[in-house]
Amino acid sequence: MNSPVVRLRGLTRSFEQGGVRIDVLRGVDLDINRGEIVALLGPSGSGKSTLLQAVGLLEGGFGGNIAISGTDAETLDASGRTELRRNHMGFVYQFHHLLPDFNAIENVVLPQLVAGRARATAEDRAAELLTALGLAQRLDHRPSQLSGGEQQRVAVARALANRPELVLADEPTGNLDEATSDRVFAEFLSLVRGEGSAALVATHNERLAARMDRVVRLHEGRLQHQGKADA
Template sequence: MNEVTMRLNGLVKTYLKGTPGEVQVLRGADLELRAGEAVALVAPSGAGKSTLLHIAGLLDTPDVGSVEIAGKTVNGKGDRTRTAIRRQDVGFVYQFHHLLPEFTALENITLPQLANGVSEKAAQDRAMSLLDRVGVAPRAHHRPAALSGGEQQRVAFCRALANTPKILLADEPTGNLDPETSDQVFDALMALVREEGLSALIATHNMDLAARMDRKLRLEGGVLRPVE
C-alpha cells in the first residue's frame, strides 16, 4: 500500500465566528492522500474548496482538527516550521498563474529552488528539464507576457514542482483556459504528476477532467464524500 502523504482529520473552519453572519465552511472534513494518486475535489462555488486547500497546504489553520504532511503533524507548529514544511513538501497551482512578470519562464522556476538552497546550475537544469517535459523549453527565456495562457500555466506547474514536493495542491488549474487548451494543459499536468510520483489534490468544476483522476471527492455540507 502506498504511503499516506497527507492526512486531514476532523477539520472544522468557521468564518465570522460569534456574529450573525457566521459561516461554518468545514464541519469535520477527513481525507487521506496516498503517494502516486491524483484525487479530484469537486464542489459548487462557495462550498469551501479553497479553504480546504489552504488548510491542507498550511496557508491557513483549522479551528478544530489536525493536519499531517509527509508524516509530520503540524498542529501547534510555529510559522517558521510550517513554512519549511510547505516549502519542502507542498507545491501549489492556482487558476491564475501568478508568475513573476519581470522574470523569464526559466527564472520563475529557478528562483524557488535557489531560495531552498539549491545551486544555480542544479536549479537551472531542473527548470529546463521540467519545461522540456511540458513542451515549453523553446520559450524558456521569454517573460510571462510573451507566453500564451496555456504556456503560462504550464510554467506555473513547473514552478510548483521545482522543489520536488511530495504533494501537489491545485485550485481550478485550468479554469481560466478555453476547453481545447484546458485539455492540453491538464494532460501536461497529469503527465508531470505521474512521472514525479506525486500525490495530487486537484479542485475542478470540470467533471470530464475529474473523471480522468484516480478518485473523486465532493465537498458537501462541510465534509468530504466519495463520488461514484
C-alpha cells in the same frame, strides 16, 4: 506501512459574517497516499479553496488534525510550517502568478534557489521540466510574451521544481479555453504522475475529475468519498 502524504481528521472551519456563524467545513476526514491524484469536486462556495488552504498550511483557524508527510501541523510554529510547505509541497492556482520581470526558466529556478539548490542544478531542473511541458523554445520568454496556456505550463513547472511529495491545485486550468485546458491538464497529470507526487486538485469540472485516480466531493461542509467521477 508508510503514512499517507495527507491525513485530515475532523477538520472544521467556521466564519462570522454579519453576526451569523457559517460552517464551511464540518468534520472533514481525508487520506491521500503517495502518487495518488485526487479530484476535489464541489460548486463555487462549497469550501474547496478553504480546504486547500488548510492542507497547504496557508492560514490558521481550523479545528481538527492536519498531518502532512507524517508531520502533525499542530506541532509546528510559523517557520516550521513554511519549511514544510517549501520542502514538501507545490502549488498551482487558477491564475499563474508568475513574476513578470523574470523569464520562464528564471521563474522555475527561483523556488529552487530559495530551497538551497545550486543555480546550475536549478537551471537544469527547470529546463527539464519546461521541455517536458513543450516549452523548450520559450525558456527565455517573459510571461507577457507567452500565451495563457504557456504561462500556466510555467506555473506547473514551478510547482514541481523542488520535487514535492504533494501538489495542491486550485482550478489549475479554469482560466483557459476548453481546448487549451484539456492539453495543459493532460500535461499536468502526466508530469505529476511521472514525478510520483500526490496531488489534490480542486475543480468544478466533472470531465477533468474523471481523469484522476479518485474523486471526493464537498457537500454542506462534509466530504463524500467515491471512485472515478463517472462511477
